[in-house]
Amino acid sequence: MDFTELVRTRRSLREYSDEPIDDTTLEQVFAKTAMAPSGYNLQPWEFLALREPESKKRLQEVAYGQEQVTDADTAVVVLGTTKPAAHAEAVFEDWVKKGYLPDKEAKARLIENVTGMRESSADNLRRWTTRSTALAAMTLMYAAWEEGIASCPMEGFDSEALVEEFDIPDEYEPIMLVTLGYPAADAKTLDRERKGRRPVDEILHFEEFEPAEATTLTLPLKD
Amino acid sequence: MDFTELVRTRRSLREYSDEPIDDTTLEQVFAKTAMAPSGYNLQPWEFLALREPESKKRLQEVAYGQEQVTDADTAVVVLGTTKPAAHAEAVFEDWVKKGYLPDKEAKARLIENVTGMRESSADNLRRWTTRSTALAAMTLMYAAWEEGIASCPMEGFDSEALVEEFDIPDEYEPIMLVTLGYPAADAKTLDRERKGRRPVDEILHFEEFEPAEATTLTLPLKD
Numbered sequence: 001m002d003f004t005e006l007v008r009t010r011r012s013l014r015e016y017s018d019e020p021i022d023d024t025t026l027e028q029v030f031a032k033t034a035m036a037p038s039g040y041n042l043q044p045w046e047f048l049a050l051r052e053p054e055s056k057k058r059l060q061e062v063a064y065g066q067e068q069v070t071d072a073d074t075a076v077v078v079l080g081t082t083k084p085a086a087h088a089e090a091v092f093e094d095w096v097k098k099g100y101l102p103d104k105e106a107k108a109r110l111i112e113n114v115t116g117m118r119e120s121s122a123d124n125l126r127r128w129t130t131r132s133t134a135l136a137a138m139t140l141m142y143a144a145w146e147e148g149i150a151s152c153p154m155e156g157f158d159s160e161a162l163v164e165e166f167d168i169p170d171e172y173e174p175i176m177l178v179t180l181g182y183p184a185a186d187a188k189t190l191d192r193e194r195k196g197r198r199p200v201d202e203i204l205h206f207e208e209f210e211p212a213e214a215t216t217l218t219l220p221l222k223d
Numbered sequence: 224m225d226f227t228e229l230v231r232t233r234r235s236l237r238e239y240s241d242e243p244i245d246d247t248t249l250e251q252v253f254a255k256t257a258m259a260p261s262g263y264n265l266q267p268w269e270f271l272a273l274r275e276p277e278s279k280k281r282l283q284e285v286a287y288g289q290e291q292v293t294d295a296d297t298a299v300v301v302l303g304t305t306k307p308a309a310h311a312e313a314v315f316e317d318w319v320k321k322g323y324l325p326d327k328e329a330k331a332r333l334i335e336n337v338t339g340m341r342e343s344s345a346d347n348l349r350r351w352t353t354r355s356t357a358l359a360a361m362t363l364m365y366a367a368w369e370e371g372i373a374s375c376p377m378e379g380f381d382s383e384a385l386v387e388e389f390d391i392p393d394e395y396e397p398i399m400l401v402t403l404g405y406p407a408a409d410a411k412t413l414d415r416e417r418k419g420r421r422p423v424d425e426i427l428h429f430e431e432f433e434p435a436e437a438t439t440l441t442l443p444l445k446d
Contacts, residue, residue, distance in 0.1 A: 003226045003369045007255045030427045031443040032230045034420045039378040048432045090438035094419040123346040134357030146226045155262040196317040197257045204253045209271045215313035220254040
């Protein structure tokens with residue numbers, strides 16, 4: 001589907017039908033997700049897809065009981081590694097091979113830089129991984145919608161409880177949840193007017209930053 | 224353009240032509256950006272677009288001299304507010320009006336919740352705003368590419384120096400930079416094979432999370 005049309009029609013939807021997402025379609029959605037950009041192409045993202053009713057129930061318990069977690073065909077825990085160099089060797093070897101880096105010395109210097117980021121504060125590393133991983137999460141939601149699969153990004157969950165429940169290793173950080181499923185035929189959300197957005201002239205500032213004094217809402221992308 | 228095709232062909236590109244982006248096209252790109260999802264639809268994003276050579280030069284000085292900042296038609300500083308309730312009143316009023324919330328009491332409770340997030344640590348708030356703002360930044364890059372405008376996301380800049388140079392108020396956080404411009408006809412990047420990505424079976428985990436032991440790179444979305 002046309003990207004403009006995707007943006008125009010995408011809704012964050014929590015009401016799903018029972019129609020299952022087939023494995024090939026899900027794989028295709030994640031093939032697109034995998035193509036997202038990231039700082040230094042380090043691809044810090046990981047996706048834990050829960051499809052079994054029992055697993056989704058466990059996630060729901062650490063997500064304040066939100067119904068869409070079990071109603072969805074697939075509930076995805078979006079994780080980011082906080083180890084910048086986790087994939088650096090393979091990534092920079094690829095750069096040398098394809099001509100993005102001149103030689104092995106340039107590669108060694110880059111690996112050293114990226115490994116050095118590890119010395120940054122834990123908070124900086126969590127923000128670093130949040131940034132690139134969210135780029136992939138947005139790609140996931142557009143790729144899903146292109147297949148007619150609705151999504152709902154969620155940040156309401158108990159991060160520590162989630163890490164404990166799903167035995168997430170220390171160097172991974174839960175970034176957000178994304179539920180995926182075909183829209184319910186009678187989804188109430190689809191009967192409602194789309195939620196408003198801040199207009200372009202309030203969010204886009206030229207040459208200097210002066211925040212708008214008030215918030216107005218409209219639909220910047222016209223139907 | 225088809226979203227699959229956008230994902231397949233998008234490259235992070237630093238080599239731009241001199242062809243200017245016209246105002247209407249830029250506005251249309253940001254109209255799509257504005258439609259991105261965000262937690263509670265709070266839309267914490269702001270975009271400072273630098274188009275004057277002098278402004279881009281000032282940004283380049285706080286971005287380690289990277290050439291693409293001045294070579295681009297437009298260099299965008301992507302900012303996020305760390306005040307979750309900045310737009311809450313307007314956003315939840317819109318929910319009441321459109322039937323997403325039953326009444327004014329429900330609205331008052333939500334505003335209270337969101338205002339309470341302000342008590343969270345500064346680091347949590349920075350991570351919160353990074354998450355939603357990066358969703359908009361990814362939308363910006365796809366929307367640009369749909370118009371044939373290439374982009375390069377950048378996280379290499381001195382955040383404190385940027386805040387000082389552009390007089391960014393305390394409650395806003397620089398999330399990343401995105402340069403925008405039409406590709407140079409002789410862009411070397413376009414002659415090179417696209418940078419590899421971690422394959423779906425390494426990033427997608429079903430039911431339990433076991434990180435892959437090694438990194439391999441391929442192009443998950445086939446040409």
